[in-house]
Amino acid sequence: MQIEDLRGLLALGEHEHVTSAAAALGISQPNLSRLLSRVEAELGARLFERDARGAHPNPLGSVTLDAARDLVERYDRLRRDLGGLLDPDAGTVRLAFLDSMSTSLVPRLLRDVRASAPLLRVELRQEPGHEIMPHLATGVAELAIVSGRPAAPHGWRALQEQRLVVVVPAGHRFAGRRRLRLADLEGEDFVSIPPGFGFREHLDGLFAEARVAPRIAFEIGDLATIEGLVGAGLGVAVVPEQFAGASGTVGVPLANPGASRVIGLTWRADRTLAPAAARFLAIVSAAGPY
Numbered sequence: 001m002q003i004e005d006l007r008g009l010l011a012l013g014e015h016e017h018v019t020s021a022a023a024a025l026g027i028s029q030p031n032l033s034r035l036l037s038r039v040e041a042e043l044g045a046r047l048f049e050r051d052a053r054g055a056h057p058n059p060l061g062s063v064t065l066d067a068a069r070d071l072v073e074r075y076d077r078l079r080r081d082l083g084g085l086l087d088p089d090a091g092t093v094r095l096a097f098l099d100s101m102s103t104s105l106v107p108r109l110l111r112d113v114r115a116s117a118p119l120l121r122v123e124l125r126q127e128p129g130h131e132i133m134p135h136l137a138t139g140v141a142e143l144a145i146v147s148g149r150p151a152a153p154h155g156w157r158a159l160q161e162q163r164l165v166v167v168v169p170a171g172h173r174f175a176g177r178r179r180l181r182l183a184d185l186e187g188e189d190f191v192s193i194p195p196g197f198g199f200r201e202h203l204d205g206l207f208a209e210a211r212v213a214p215r216i217a218f219e220i221g222d223l224a225t226i227e228g229l230v231g232a233g234l235g236v237a238v239v240p241e242q243f244a245g246a247s248g249t250v251g252v253p254l255a256n257p258g259a260s261r262v263i264g265l266t267w268r269a270d271r272t273l274a275p276a277a278a279r280f281l282a283i284v285s286a287a288g289p290y
Contacts (some may be wrong), residue, residue, distance in 0.1 A: 001039060001042055001161060003072065003075050004069070004259060005035055005038070005039050006068040006071055006072050007072060008025060008027075008032055008036070008039075008066060009036070009039060009047070009064065009068050010020070010065060010068055010069060010072065011024050011025050011032075011066075012036065013053060013057050013061070013065040014033065014045055015054075016053075016054045016055060016056050016057075017053075017055065018032055018033055018036075018054070018055055018265060019055035020054075021184075024218065028283045035036075035135075036048065036055075043064065045060045046058065046060065046061075047060055047061035047064050048061050069182045076140075080092040080094075080100065080123070080268055081274060082118060083105070085179065087119075087275075088275030088276045088278065088279040089117045089119055089120060089275075089276075089279060090117075090121070090276075091120065091121070091274065091275065091276030091279075092121045092122070092123055092276060093120065093121070093123065093127065093142060093143060093274075093276050093277045093279075093280045094120045094126040094140065094141045094142045094143070094277075095122045095123065095124055095142070095143050095144070095145070095229035095280070096124075096126075096131075096132045096135055096140075096141035096144040096145070097124070097125070097126060097127075097132075097134070097142065097145035097146075098126075098127075098128070098129055098145060098146060098147060098263075099126055099127070099128060099146065099223075100150060100199075100222070100223045100240070100243075101145050101263065102126050102221075104135045104242055105145065105159065105263060105290055106124075106145065107159065108290055109145075109159075109284055109287075109290070110122060112283060112284065112287040113280055113283050113284065114227035117279055117280075117283065118204075120276060120279065120280065121276075121281070125140070125141055128196075128197055128198075128221060129146050129147060129197060129198035129199075130196050130197060130198065132144045132178060133145055133146075133150065136154070136266070136267065136268055137268070138160070142267060142274060142277040142279060143265055143266070143267050143273075143280060144265070144266050144267070145159070145263060145264070145265055145266075146198065146263070146264065146266055146280040147199060147202070147261045147262070147263055148196050148198060148202065148261065148262060149262070149264060150266050150268070152269070153268060153269050153270035154266045154267065154268060154269060155266060155267045155268070155269035156264050156265070156266050157264055157265045157266075157281065157285050157288070158262055158263075158264040158283065158287060158288075158289070159263050159264050159265060159284070159288050159290045160262070160263050160288075160290045161260050161261070161262050161263075162241060162242065162260060162261050162262075162263060162288055163240070163254075163259065163260050164238050164239070164240060164241070164259040164260055164261065165238070165239065165240075165241045165243045165244050165252055165253050165254055166180045166184075166236055166237070166238055166245050166251070166252045166253075166254055167226075167227055167230045167236065167237050167238075167239055167243070167244045167249040167250065167251050167252075168230065168232060168249060168250050168252065169231060169232075169233045169236075169248070169249060169250075170231075170248050170250060172236070173252070174236070174250075174252055175250040177252050178253070178256070179252060179253045179255045179256050180252045180253070180254060180255065180288075181210070181254070181256055182206060182207055182210040182212045182254070182256050183210055183211075183212055184288045185212065185214065185236060186212055186245070188214075188215065188235065188236045189213065189215060189216075189217035189235035189236070190214040190215055190216045190217060190235050190237065190239075191216075191217060191218045191219075191220070191226045191229045191230055191234060191235040191236070191237040192214070192216050192218070192219050192226070192234060192237065193220070193223070193226070194219040194220070194221055195221065197221060197224070198233070199261065201239065202261060203238055205258075206238075206256055206258060206259065209256070209257075209258070209268070210256055217235045218234060218235060223239050223240065224243060224246065225245050226243075227234045227238060227239060227243045227244065227247055227249055228246070228247045230247070230249050231247025231248050232247070238254060238259075239251075240261065241253075252284065263277075265281065265284060265285075267281065271272070
């Protein structure tokens with residue numbers, strides 16, 4: 001069985017129709033039908049049930065598709081890794097980053113990398129911090145942009161420090177203040193990131209130090225959406241400064257100690273970075289801070 005046979009199975013599993021799957025693969029319908037017959041004969045099991053509506057995986061087919069997906073992903077990762085070893089200026093870097101960095105820091109990093117290594121390919125993964133760290137551990141991501149320096153065995157390169165502000169709706173009683181303390185928010189409806197996110201842990205620590213128990217009205221895992229909810233008059237929030245104002249909100253600097261977050265690039269320091277990832281890190285380190 002060849003890797004392209006597995007890709008054929010996956011296409012058929014996705015489309016559940018031989019004609020559509022063959023078109024997606026760029027092969028003829030008879031060739032895909034022969035591929036399926038060959039694989040079923042090799043495995044000694046019928047994988048798809050055919051009817052007038054198409055071809056549908058049976059329970060054995062579902063098990064086979066799960067295995068095929070894993071094998072194809074591993075094979076593709078191997079090819080990417082080998083490409084990085086052969087040419088660090090033209091390999092692939094797997095970069096994960098926080099959702100909140102998607103429209104600000106990440107585009108500037110990629111601009112600098114493209115200027116220095118135009119053939120370097122960057123595979124992007126936009127996800128919350130609690131998903132990023134396991135992906136670094138398993139190698140799904142090689143480099144990651146996160147908030148706060150992770151514990152060993154992670155390397156760290158600080159990129160920027162973001163001041164935290166209290167965002168309030170226009171016309172709010174705090175809108176004209178020059179700065180606020182968390183104690184001032186006592187009794188206000190609060191819009192926040194849900195528990196489990198790194199930024200929420202940071203905020204919880206700040207509130208605990210201030211001995212303030214926020215009255216949380218809404219939780220959503222996107223800082224831009226939080227700012228929008230505040231703009232709609234649904235509460236106040238603490239966010240990095242660059243998120244203030246998009247929906248007509250007013251950002252008031254937060255005066256509490258530690259009212260900032262540091263964004264940086266991290267990687268597993270207990271293993272050798274692939275040359276392409278090391279090249280990316282060197283470019284970003286030379287270009288920063290951001």
